Amino acid sequence: MTASDVKIQIEKVYKIFGDRPDDAIAELRAGAQKTEVLQKTGCVVGLKDIDFSIRNGETFVIMGLSGSGKSTLIRHFNRLIEPTAGRILVGGRNIMEMNAKELLAFRRNGISMVFQRFGLLPHQTVLENTICGPILQGVNRREAVALGMEQLELVGLKGFENRFPRQLSGGMQQRVGLARALATKADVLLMDEAFSALDPLIKSDMQEQLKDIQARLKKTIIFITHDLDEALHLGDRIAILKDGELRQVGTGEEILFRPADDYVERFVRKVDLSRAMYAHEAFTKVPVLTSAEATPERSAALLREHPGVVVTNGVAPRLLARGATGEAIAVASVDAGAAIGQCFPLLAAQDAILVTEGGAATGMLTREMAFKALARSARPV
Numbered sequence: 001m002t003a004s005d006v007k008i009q010i011e012k013v014y015k016i017f018g019d020r021p022d023d024a025i026a027e028l029r030a031g032a033q034k035t036e037v038l039q040k041t042g043c044v045v046g047l048k049d050i051d052f053s054i055r056n057g058e059t060f061v062i063m064g065l066s067g068s069g070k071s072t073l074i075r076h077f078n079r080l081i082e083p084t085a086g087r088i089l090v091g092g093r094n095i096m097e098m099n100a101k102e103l104l105a106f107r108r109n110g111i112s113m114v115f116q117r118f119g120l121l122p123h124q125t126v127l128e129n130t131i132c133g134p135i136l137q138g139v140n141r142r143e144a145v146a147l148g149m150e151q152l153e154l155v156g157l158k159g160f161e162n163r164f165p166r167q168l169s170g171g172m173q174q175r176v177g178l179a180r181a182l183a184t185k186a187d188v189l190l191m192d193e194a195f196s197a198l199d200p201l202i203k204s205d206m207q208e209q210l211k212d213i214q215a216r217l218k219k220t221i222i223f224i225t226h227d228l229d230e231a232l233h234l235g236d237r238i239a240i241l242k243d244g245e246l247r248q249v250g251t252g253e254e255i256l257f258r259p260a261d262d263y264v265e266r267f268v269r270k271v272d273l274s275r276a277m278y279a280h281e282a283f284t285k286v287p288v289l290t291s292a293e294a295t296p297e298r299s300a301a302l303l304r305e306h307p308g309v310v311v312t313n314g315v316a317p318r319l320l321a322r323g324a325t326g327e328a329i330a331v332a333s334v335d336a337g338a339a340i341g342q343c344f345p346l347l348a349a350q351d352a353i354l355v356t357e358g359g360a361a362t363g364m365l366t367r368e369m370a371f372k373a374l375a376r377s378a379r380p381v
């Protein structure tokens with residue numbers, strides 16, 4: 001990782017709550033655990049020697065059980081909490097060296113937050129809530145409104161701008177929270193358990209929407225969750241915290257298949273692989289032809305090289321699979337982001353299904369491909 005790829009750098013950060021932070025750090029450095037430090041010094045260890053960096057444009061998930069230090073850590077990134085020891089650099093700047101004015105500007109323009117409990121102003125409309133960031137930034141009202149409407153459209157709330165938060169469901173309120181954070185144009189988004197209070201179905205809708213938005217906007221997103229499925233689904237990389245200590249930082253695959261220690265291993269053991277693997281990890285891209293191009297000769301030639309050919313006619317894409325004679329047939333399709341487990345019911349009914357990326361069919365998934373992908377990643381028992 002080169003310096004310009006790094007957005008946030010956390011260097012040897014300790015956070016001690018209590019009156020004897022120096023003694024507590026000395027105990028920790030001598031190898032004491034969180035409970036011992038509490039007994040000996042009366043101090044609570046929030047974070048212990050945290051050292052890692054977050055890349056520009058990645059979705060970085062911080063996960064751990066309740067009390068592991070997730071909120072304490074994320075609040076360091078905008079200096080809502082100051083470290084007891086260590087340094088935090090955002091965009092190469094040591095945020096502890098910012099004066100009050102610089103810090104205010106940084107919080108208004110550089111970094112924005114989405115809260116678990118939405119944090120909307122109840123007596124202001126959806127639009128007013130959305131544009132409070134730009135207004136504070138000094139953007140004129142007309143521009144702020146245009147910007148706010150744009151963000152509301154992005155999160156699927158066009159038409160709701162004059163409602164009040166209480167008139168919206170929880171999922172919709174959190175969409176406003178997201179629109180409000182996006183409206184500041186900050187390139188870092190902090191999301192502390194932003195979806196944890198939502199019902200499972202709404203939560204999964206929000207995850208998809210966040211992925212779509214992130215694919216377009218490429219923010220640096222720091223997303224906290226205690227839900228491993230959510231972490232695996234959203235995170236480019238995941239950090240696992242326990243008792244204020246960083247146990248592992250890695251991709252979902254690294255965490256699942258190369259856990260750094262027993263704790264992480266126990267943590268991930270219960271993951272259902274069929275939900276943690278996605279169609280894009282298993283499918284095969286195949287040539288895409290229009291129906292005019294898909295002459296029998298051309299199709300046959302391509303099928304000698306590829307397991308299938310997608311035939312599009314402007315309406316529904318069809319699949320011509322190797323071994324099957326005759327016409328391309330209409331089959332079910334899934335998005336490349338679908339979990340393998342979601343593909344199984346379709347694959348039970350059909351030998352192969354289409355896989356779409358960004359709405360366009362680009363490949364196919366067979367039973368065998370899905371099964372092999374799972375087999376490749378299965379941990380030995």
Ligand SMILES: Nc1ncnc2c1ncn2[C@@H]1O[C@H](COP(=O)(O)OP(=O)(O)O)[C@@H](O)[C@H]1O
Nearest residue numbers: 017044045046065066067068069070071072073
């Ligand atoms: N202001 C505070 N004063 C004392 N202890 C705190 C304070 N804030 C957090 N803690 C303690 O720090 C630890 C980490 O808390 P927190 O970051 O809120 O965890 P999480 O967000 O992972 O649930 C916990 O042991 C918690 O009790």
Ligand SMILES: [Mg+2]
Nearest residue numbers: 070071072193
């Ligand atoms: Mg928390």
